[in-house]
Amino acid sequence: MTIPTDATPSGLGGSEPAVLSFQDLEVQFATDLGEVRAVNGISMEVHPGEVLAVVGESGSGKSVTSMTALGLLPKNARIGGVVRVTEKDVRQLDARRLRQMRGKDVAMVFQEPQTALNPVLTIGDQLVEALQLHGVAYGNAAKRRAADLLAAVGIPEPARRLKQYPHELSGGQRQRVVIAMALSCDPKVIIADEPTTALDVTVQADILDLLRSLKEKLNTGILLITHNMGVVADMADRVAVMYQGDVVEVGSAEQVLVYPQHEYTRRLLDAVPRLGAGRAQLGIAAEAPPIITDEVPALEVKNAVVEYHRLGKPSFRAAEDVSFTVHQGEIVGLVGESGSGKSTMAKCALGILPPTSGTVAVYGEDFNRLKRKDRKALQKRIGVVFQDPAASLNPRVPVGDIIAEPMVIHKVGTKTERQRRVYELLEAVELPRAAFNRFPHELSGGQRQRVSIARALSLDPELLVADEPTSALDVSVQASVLKMFMTLQAEFRFACLFVSHDLAVIDMLAHHVVVMENGRVVEQGLREQVLHEPREEYTKRLLAAAPVPNPEEQRRRREQRHAMLAAFGDKVVEIGDVPHGPEGP
Structure with missing residues (x-):
């Protein structure tokens, strides 16, 4: 299906030549079981200063389509049709010209910044390498430009950050580094593949502000691949919906998200969790199963303090006087920004990380006081879902x-x-x-x-510790997995500590909510109280940053959030002065 030219909103560069276009694109993969068809003759284009969002379930062909623009598909791929970046026919370029095109004409922001960055090279080395490979800057000039790029994407103390390694930065900072690398060679178009999937809501809002500023100030075209309909509503000018390798619907963000025409689009939107709808959404019974409070709690954290001891450096306190309880049959949602201590407390619950002081008891048993045999028996009663499947699967x-x-x-x-x-x-x-x-x-x-x-x-665990278990799932699969999760929880009554940055998911699942900031619990209570009538400023910030899948409503929420940040004395993140042009040594 070809996107009609009149679908390009005015003021978005529709009269200018497309910086990225796919014409009758077909992709097939040769496998041991025969050919697998991934993309079925689709056509679409991105103009300067425009965001085209491509949405669809896993396996719909979104990422395969984007990879053709970079010439990164494996050798078993058979490609048909025309793929152009600016005026270049990507399929006609040899390996040398492809390397020249990547970075200078088209750049990529990958889904998982931890895997996109080299763990054994400093941030500075990786930025400088890209600048030198493309002849943009060399030596000290490249280092200065690298620092300027970090400053432009809102990373404080850029000169110091250049000397750090990826693991020393938070998830949001790593994603900003990836965006800085994408900007380093002044590309005409950026492909952002799930750029906010692993980020908490406030950092996600900052990254979206950054990308919006990028396309407005630098007139950069952006192909945004995402399964988050709130992100689409916040960012996209136009939306293309893909299903099993076909584009089934296309139009402006308002047309597709508010007035969807295709059944598949309506099904995707119906599956989006809505903040404020509570446990009644997605066909789930509003009445939660009863919680057992007259027995030993499944998990009890009392005045827990966790410190990381670093060789030659002062100790870092990751959790300070944390207390909360998870009863049998209860789901407790643990929310907060990256670095707030959520994952630290999840590791304590699993017995992986002992508290420096205070107690963490599972069914009345403290891991630190158990013998190895008893620890193994207790761990059998606990299930765990880690945040990053790429790192947690062998x-x-x-x-x-x-x-x-x-x-x-x-x-x-x-x-x-x-x-x-x-x-x-x-x-x-x-x-x-x-x-x-x-x-x-x-x-x-x-x-x-x-x-x-x-x-x-x-x-069949009695206690499940879930650290961002649905962050990588598209909305329809997330909905089915969450329904399955709640069905199993109601049937087997297991307790659950559910760590998530998606407040709508927490609103749908949790009985109680614990909000953490900088290692401390700032607010906790019943889900209805914390998420619908928050008392603390920090909780209000989190809720204001959560996007909704309606462009007009999301625009109002974004303006309200910016006004709130201004009232609190904070600054909206946007692209600063990005250095342009080649520099000498």
Whole structure:
């Protein structure tokens, strides 16, 4: 389907030549089981100063389409049609000219900044390398430009950050570094593939402000790939909806999000969790199952303090006097920005990280006081879903063995019984049986997260610790996984500590909410009180930053958030003065 030219809003550069275009694009992959068709003859284009959002479920062809613009598809891909970046036909470029095009004409902001950045090189080395490879700047001039780029994307103390490694920065700071790298060679178009998936709501709002400023001030075209409809409403000028390799609907953001025409688009929008709708949305019963409060709590944290001791440096206190309780049958949502201490407390609950002082008890047992045998027995009662499936799944082990691993470790069932259980779990998280023998790299990000959830449920846990378990899932799969999650929770009454930056998901799932800031609990209570009638300024900031899937409403919310930030004395993040042109040594 070709996007009609009249769909380009005025003032978006529609009269200017497209900086990125796909004409009758087809992509097929040769596999051992035959050819797999990923993209079916689609056409669309991005103009200067315009954001085209491409949405759809995992496997719809979004990322495959974007990879053709960079010439990054594997050798088993067969490509048809025309892909142009500015005036260059990408398919006609040799390896040398492709390298020249990447960065200078088109740049990429990847989904996971931790994996997009080289962990053994400093931030400065990686920025300088890109500048020198493209002949933009050399030596001290390249270092100065690298520092200017970090400052332009809102990273404080840029000269010091140049000497740091990726793991020393927060998730939001790493994503800003990736954006700075994308800007380094003045590209005409930027492809942003899920640029805010792993970020908390306030950092996500800052990154979106940054990207919006980028396209307005530098007239950069942006191809935005996302499954977050709130992000689409906040950023997009036009929207293309992809389904099984086809573009099924296209139009302005308001046309697609407010007046969807295609059944698939309506289904996607119906699956979006709405902040304020509570547990009644998505067809889930409003009445939550009763919580058992007259027995030993599943998890009890009392006055916990956690410190990280660093060689030759002062200790870093990650959690300060934290207290909360998770009862059997209860879901407690733990929310806050990156670095607030959420994941630290999740690790304490798992017995991975002992508190410096205070207590963390699971079913009345303190991990620190148990012998190894008793610790293993207690850990059997706990399931865990980690935030980053790419890092938590062994790349050398097939999916079936990954899901069965907890059963093997705890000697549960025979090999046949474990295999049967794995197939049941694959079906529960909506993965095909064929995934049993696949490796993690053969799955999409959303599919890998589903494998993580299946592994966590393999031992029927009494306590589940879930650290951002749906962050990598598209909205429709997220909805089905959350329905499955709530059904299982109601049936088996397991307790759950649910860490998430998606406040709408927390609003749908949680009975109680705990809000953390800088290692401290600033507010906690019933979900209705904390999320619908917040008392603390910090909680209000979090709620104001959560996007909604309606362009007009989101525009009002964004203006209200900017007014709130101004009232609190904070500054809206935007692109600063980005240095242009080549520089000498």
